[in-house]
Amino acid sequence: MSKALSGIRVLDLTNVLAGPLCAYQLALLGAEVVKVEAPGGGDLARQLGSDPELNARHMGASFLAQNGGKKSITVNLKTPEGKSLLRRLVKSADVLVENFRPGVMGRLGLAFEELRECNPSLIYCAITGFGQEGPLKDAPAYDQIIQGLSGMMSITGDEESAPLRAGYPVADTISGITAAFAISSALVRRHGTGEGAFIDVSMLDSALVTMGWVISNYLIAGTSPKAHGNSNFTAAPSGTFKTKDRLLNIAANKQEQFEALAKAVGREDLISDARFAKRESRKLHRAALTEALERALSARPATEWETIFNDLGVPAGCVATVPEALKSKQVATRELLQTFPDVPGVGRPITVARAGFKLSNGEPTAATPPPQLGEHTLEVLEGLGYTAEDIEGLRKAGAI
Numbered sequence: 214m215s216k217a218l219s220g221i222r223v224l225d226l227t228n229v230l231a232g233p234l235c236a237y238q239l240a241l242l243g244a245e246v247v248k249v250e251a252p253g254g255g256d257l258a259r260q261l262g263s264d265p266e267l268n269a270r271h272m273g274a275s276f277l278a279q280n281g282g283k284k285s286i287t288v289n290l291k292t293p294e295g296k297s298l299l300r301r302l303v304k305s306a307d308v309l310v311e312n313f314r315p316g317v318m319g320r321l322g323l324a325f326e327e328l329r330e331c332n333p334s335l336i337y338c339a340i341t342g343f344g345q346e347g348p349l350k351d352a353p354a355y356d357q358i359i360q361g362l363s364g365m366m367s368i369t370g371d372e373e374s375a376p377l378r379a380g381y382p383v384a385d386t387i388s389g390i391t392a393a394f395a396i397s398s399a400l401v402r403r404h405g406t407g408e409g410a411f412i413d414v415s416m417l418d419s420a421l422v423t424m425g426w427v428i429s430n431y432l433i434a435g436t437s438p439k440a441h442g443n444s445n446f447t448a449a450p451s452g453t454f455k456t457k458d459r460l461l462n463i464a465a466n467k468q469e470q471f472e473a474l475a476k477a478v479g480r481e482d483l484i485s486d487a488r489f490a491k492r493e494s495r496k497l498h499r500a501a502l503t504e505a506l507e508r509a510l511s512a513r514p515a516t517e518w519e520t521i522f523n524d525l526g527v528p529a530g531c532v533a534t535v536p537e538a539l540k541s542k543q544v545a546t547r548e549l550l551q552t553f554p555d556v557p558g559v560g561r562p563i564t565v566a567r568a569g570f571k572l573s574n575g576e577p578t579a580a581t582p583p584p585q586l587g588e589h590t591l592e593v594l595e596g597l598g599y600t601a602e603d604i605e606g607l608r609k610a611g612a613i
Contacts, residue, residue, distance in 0.1 A: 556582040
């Protein structure tokens with residue numbers, strides 16, 4: 214069955230996380246993604262992950278996570294021959310994604326304006342820490358830098374532990390998703406107009422956009438955001454609670470949910486208590502309400518309460534570890550994970566996550582396992598019309 218992006222060729226010149234994740238989303242939707250890597254080392258993520266042996270093979274777990282469905286070729290963009298090769302690739306492509314600092318591609322003579330001459334309908338996406346303009350545009354940036362500068366860390370944790378970074382590279386991740394969304398939108402527009410586009414994705418902008426409720430409380434309500442720990446600042450009781458055996462998240466955000474919760478735990482008296490009768494008063498007396506509820510919740514294990522509350526329409530869920538989440542029946546039923554039984558360069562099966570959505574026709578799936586460095590160089594060059602003699606010349610010139 215044809216997938217949403219079948220027939221689209223994407224040149225992935227990116228490294229590490231945000232850019233590779235963006236291109237991976239496109240590959241899952243059927244795009245032919247050609248990963249253009251530097252000879253010798255390739256994507257830095259090839260050397261990252263918790264398995265030192267895989268890192269040494271340049272097939273690190275961090276690389277494997279988001280490079281399925283791609284082809285890998287090696288091109289030295291610092292050589293005249295390598296630049297010429299990229300321009301030839303661009304003529305065959307629909308999309309180019311890169312995450313160099315602003316100006317790097319221009320100094321190579323490969324900026325959007327120059328590549329557009331090779332392919333006027335090219336969609337060029339640049340992912341950087343701060344975008345193509347502003348006083349920080351030339352500054353280096355990794356996920357933690359963006360988490361700090363966005364204010365995200367200042368509201369993560371509680372009054373004693375904040376500021377804290379999130380437990381995974383959330384700024385990188387949302388930037389990759391943002392870029393994939395922008396590229397898909399540009400492809401739709403190009404279908405009607407034939408026009409290419411330059412897409413400028415800022416990690417800082419992307420991070421701030423995800424903080425909309427926090428930002429609006431400051432910009433509109435005049436409230437300076439602060440860390441609330443595991444409590445939901447918009448409602449109470451809404452947060453993480455102790456039970457007989459483990460932590461349980463409860464989100465009784467509506468009045469009827471609070472009342473159902475109070476009755477379920479045998480504390481119907483809380484409903485008429487003036488401190489807890491209304492939403493705003495419950496927020497003011499959050500600590501006292503939490504203490505009362507946790508005394509009642511200590512009578513049962515978290516899984517029992519989870520079932521009881523969800524049956525009543527009160528959202529609840531145990532606080533799981535990552536392995537517990539991945540092994541859950543819910544994740545298995547959704548077929549979120551994809552297993553490759555044989556991965557060249559790895560020597561054992563690997564399992565990775567697919568997309569966070571399903572389609573009624575053309576499920577997002579990686580057609581092939583993550584590639585070894587330069588695995589498809591010969592295939593791609595021959596497809597561009599290079600002869601065996603041409604390819605040998607490129608090797609001698611250090612271009613591939």
